[in-house]
Amino acid sequence: MxxxxxxxxxxxxxxxxxxxxxxxxxxxxxxxxxxxxxxxxxxxxxxxxxxxxxxxxxxxxxxxxxxxxxxxxxxxxxxxxxxxxxxxxxxxxxxxPSITKEVKEAQIFIEAQLWAREIANTPANIATPEWMVKKARELKKLGLEVKVLDKSDMRKLGMNLFLAVNQGSRHGAYLVQITYKGGKESIALLGKGVCFDTGGLSLKPPRYMYTMHMDKSGAAVVMGVMRAIAQLKPNKTVHGFLALTENAIDSNAIQPGAVVKAMDGTYVEIPHTDAEGRLILADSLAYIYSKVKPDKVIDIATLTGAAHIVLGRYGSPIMGNDKSLVKAIMKAGEEENERYWELPLWDEYKELLKSNVADLRNIGGWDGEAATIIGGKFLEHFTKKKNWTHIDIASTMQDKSFHQELALAPATRTLLRAILEE
CATH class of the missing domain: 3.40.220.10 (Leucine Aminopeptidase, subunit E, domain 1)
Incomplete structure (x- = not known):
């Protein structure tokens, strides 16, 4: 165009x-x-x-x-x-009639979203974790810094939840950090990048597995945002983190019921291997809070199928312990015609994450009670309740309005607007 x-x-x-x-x-x-x-x-x-x-x-x-x-x-x-x-x-x-500042900004915003779509829609036989790392490294050309943690780094750091998800894959696990340095104030974005999600031994049905190359949509959105940030040059520092792996099956795949020690020392029981996104994000959040220490953190993920039940295709659930950040994102969403609805993180929800054998389990009840909130509540544990917001784009990942059966990279424009105006 x-x-x-x-x-x-x-x-x-x-x-x-x-x-x-x-x-x-x-x-x-x-x-x-x-x-x-x-x-x-x-x-x-x-x-x-x-x-x-x-x-x-x-x-x-x-x-x-x-x-x-x-x-x-x-x-x-x-x-x-x-x-x-x-x-x-x-x-x-x-x-x-003229190419105004508004037009130029709009071009940067929409080009970022469409680039994120290209990444999100690329099939899993091409878009492996290694391919995603290569794409991220291409952003160096725009003046961004790129740092990559691989499995050996994760072992040293004790990122065992992340490694547990990766156990069944022939591909690597990576936490990629893309950084734009623009000022003292800092914000970190974290995107779930499961390049293909079989569900692990808690296997997905074929009709749901077909689109699971799109389970990297959160990471794709973060990549699109960072590409645009390099062009927009805000006066704040922005970190974009990509949590990259497959959730695959072989004889090494993590078994349901396993207990794994997270980077922050929390012991987590894993009754359900298809609740893997929160595991890689948990260790990633622990890393961000302990090593990078930004002022604010936003994670974005196709986290729960239950988001479809909560809001359908018309909006994304949002929750967090930083109410001002939640409001800023929702306001930015209104400006970009992307809808969000805040869900509560009441203390009582943590009762559903109690385990008989560990500090936490990675799901609530088997009946799916408050499943979208439970996903967010699990992640909150690893933020130490500091300046964090979670966006679940599982329900808005695809939409019939513009492009049927394709990933849309929702929230790309919202995050850009929030970063510029927050």
């Missing part, structure tokens, strides 16, 4: 009227978008321009308002995952 100054191709007019209408006249090279006057919201332009640029390759607008949403919609229409298909793709062009 290209955004240029000028007038070329179809003229795209935006009007208000009695009802929503989408009209294309190919003979006159004209597109008319009509919105109900009382119901118009700027973010509707994103969906409208998505439709427009599915129909045309070149078009221009004369308006100077709401350009962010126009740019987003055009980019989304132009994006198509499938570089493994042998087909040519014609580049689309959006012409604007």
């Amino acid at each position: 290209e955004v240029k100054r000028g007038k070329k191709g179809y003229k795209i007019e935006i009007k208000q009227g009695k009802e929503d209408k989408f009209e294309v006249c190919h003979d006159k090279k004209q597109v008319t978008l009509t919105f109900k006057k009382k119901e118009f919201k700027p973010h509707k332009l994103m969906g409208a321009f998505f439709r427009v640029f599915k129909e045309i390759d070149e078009g221009y607008v004369e308006t100077k308002e709401h350009l962010k949403w126009i740019v987003y919609g055009a980019y989304l229409a132009d994006w198509k995952f499938g570089y493994h298909k042998k087909e040519e793709k014609k580049k689309k062009v959006l012409y604007l």
Whole structure:
């Protein structure tokens, strides 16, 4: 997608009227978008321009308002995952009256999200943990620092929960730290990067396993955010952590019922090997809090299938012990048309994580009671209740609105907006 100054191709007019209408006249090279006057919201332009640029390759607008949403919609229409298909793709062009600061920022935001989508959708036979490390190292070209912990480093640090998840895989386990140094204030992002999740010995059914190369969506989002941060250059330091492994099966795979000592000394019983994301994030959080000590921490993960039950595809559960950070993320989400709903982390929920043989277990009851909250409550233990927020994108990882059966890298724009404005 290209955004240029000028007038070329179809003229795209935006009007208000009695009802929503989408009209294309190919003979006159004209597109008319009509919105109900009382119901118009700027973010509707994103969906409208998505439709427009599915129909045309070149078009221009004369308006100077709401350009962010126009740019987003055009980019989304132009994006198509499938570089493994042998087909040519014609580049689309959006012409604007001027390329403003708002337009340039919108381009950085949406390009970050689309790059994250490319990573999230890349199949597991290609996007191994090693491939993800290589992608992360490419960000050095943008002036970012990249540090990689491998299995030998994790053993020395006692990151045994992380290693337990990795036991059944022929690929390595890595905690990647990508750093932008922009000021004294610091924030750390942590993304779950399970490059393929079989469920381990608690095996997933085939219908749910098919899309489990997307279980690295959290890490993909963090990579997209860090790419954009290098361009936006905020006056704060941002760390992006990627927790990378597979959850695979062989004779070494961790067995249900195992008890493992975490990096922070907590003994964890693992009744369910398909609750693996919280295990790698737990050790990653322990590392971040003990070694990096940022002012704020946000983790983002496709953590619980139960998130679909809580909010469906229309929003992401959010929870944390830093209420101001939770509010800042939710506000940023409103600005980027991405919804979040805060769930509680009441002390009573920790009762469901009690184990007869260890300090904690990695699931609550087998009936799935409060399962999304329980995932967050487990992670909270490893934050020592310090400045932490958790976003569960399992329910919004895919959406039927724009691209069916593809990972969408939700929350990329939200996190960028929150970092810039928090």
